[in-house]
Amino acid sequence: MGTRFTGIAASDGVAIAPAFVLSTSVQAVEERRGVPIGPEIERLEVALRAAKGELESLRETADAKLGAEHAQIFTAHIQILEDPEFAGAIRGVIEGEQVNAEFALNQVAKQLIALFEQMDNEYMRQRAADIKDVSQRLLARLQGSSQSSLADIQEPVVLVANDLAPSDTIQLDASLVRAFVTDIGGRTSHSAIMARSLGIPAVVGLGEITANVQAGQLIAVDGAAGLVVVDPDPEEQASFSSRAAGEAEAKARLLALKDEPSQTLDGRRVELAGNIGTPADVAAVLDNGGEGVGLFRSEFLYMNRQDAPSEEEQFAAYREVAERMGGKPVIVRTLDVGGDKEIPYLDLPKEANPFLGYRAIRVCLDRTELFDTQLRAILRASHYGKLRIMFPMISTVTEIRQAKARVEAVKAELRAAGTPFDENIEIGIMIEIPAAAVAADLLAKEVDFFSIGTNDLVQYTMACDRMNQRISHLYQPLHPSVLRLIKMVIDGAHRHGKWVGMCGELAGELSAVPVLLGLGLDEFSMSAGSILKVRERIRGLRMDEAQTLAAVVLELDSQEDVLKKVQTWA
């Protein structure tokens, strides 16, 4: 048996390939005193220019491959590189102490990193990591170091590294790097997020994997289990190889459906869309054949920062998504805060029942300045693609009218200013409150579409907080009560010629697909990774049979029976 290491499961998938060990340890820095200052400063300037050139080309690559948002980090790195407190301080040390550039760099970097690491604020601590990354790059240029580089990878490998910096992951060739494993990092570290968005299996936080692996050694990785096997025995090799081959085959089969219609055997066509949080997520939706974005969770633009995003910032994000989707529809959900989603700078009051409290559209209708800024940004961006606006947490017709009045007011302002926007932008609402579901036919007259948010709809219908373990068994998305409500919503909308989507987790649940299809759902929006599996399922179904199934399960008396029926049916 090979040697087993367990780390943090960062990205699913199985792989087996020889190790490529990325050496990040540049040569030790020696201290040389009394060096002539002029030539030493010149070496520093040459290295600074080279490092800046590298960062500029990385920024271009990132911008083209992953979008402006991922490219920002390199702009920040260039800013640090040219900062008087960084480059200027290094020059100062060389001149003042007559030491070599490497030593001066090390001294300045150490002080800055220590300064930022001790700050009591996450934003500042992240700057310490940036300074480290920039210093390593500059040091490598000064030493003209011959460290192994990602550009040297020519054949399939498992990448082994202490950690992968943003500047490393951007250069990864996903067709050759079968998996990567690192000493440090967590599930939400930069490298883990990149692995998931690139679809590369990854295990991070392994401790000392770089010390236990030699270049070329065979390595097997099970990303979902967080397992790494070094030097697997023949039996393990066979098992990992066949699992990896099975995954590759399934992936290829699904990828073949990327540009195929989401259509049943008897011709019922639905739309399969992806849910996104930031513009960077668009790539995954398109790569998986998404026909639109069914839910752009705009609250992500508001999170993890110290102030609300400005109109320009939001406009840039919405426009980027609209343009990259190239005319495919994008539903922007207006700010959905409160409940379990906290944004400190909004100063929302603490409440006894946050899920029944001041949240989402209720906040926006109260704080119209916040709401108007967002609506202006969305409307302006609507000129550059096909955007739709969706209001979350609607319970009454009055709320829809109030929200639409804000949209009209903002439209009038834009018109007066001569700012272009889509005059016919579609407006819809989320259906996640039973009151809205029951009155769907009344609400349908006010809007262009519905999207059912199943996570909250189930929670409110069953009066069950799914995070409460004592009662979480009552959280039943396929309970006939929930399915009957979904039917009411779809029937109510269709009666008025409006379409209905679903953007909760249920929409990507394979077992639920035939029932939802049979109930008449028009659009399914889910995480990008589920789109092709759902498309494959739909292409194997018949609409008339799905309708019969839906009619049958509505009459069953428990979720258990519904699940049994659905599973034995196909």
Add this chain to the structure above:
Amino acid sequence: MERQVELKNPSGLHARPASLFVAEANKFASEIFVEAKGKRVNAKSILGLLTLAISQGTTIKIIAEGSDAEQAVEALVNLVASGFGE
């Protein structure tokens, strides 16, 4: 040439406001400094500004020396007083 101004925007001189401030300062040839909490840093340095950790309500002094000192101070004071568009 120097003037005082109070930071009114909620996030103080962090993140986006800090980088806007540095970008504005870099448009001028003068040497420019920011003084707060008894410390003085180079206004063209994002790292320097961040280390001051200036929060809302703090009054800072903007000091410039050079040919365009007056314009520089004027522009930076206006930027801070505008609340960085927050």
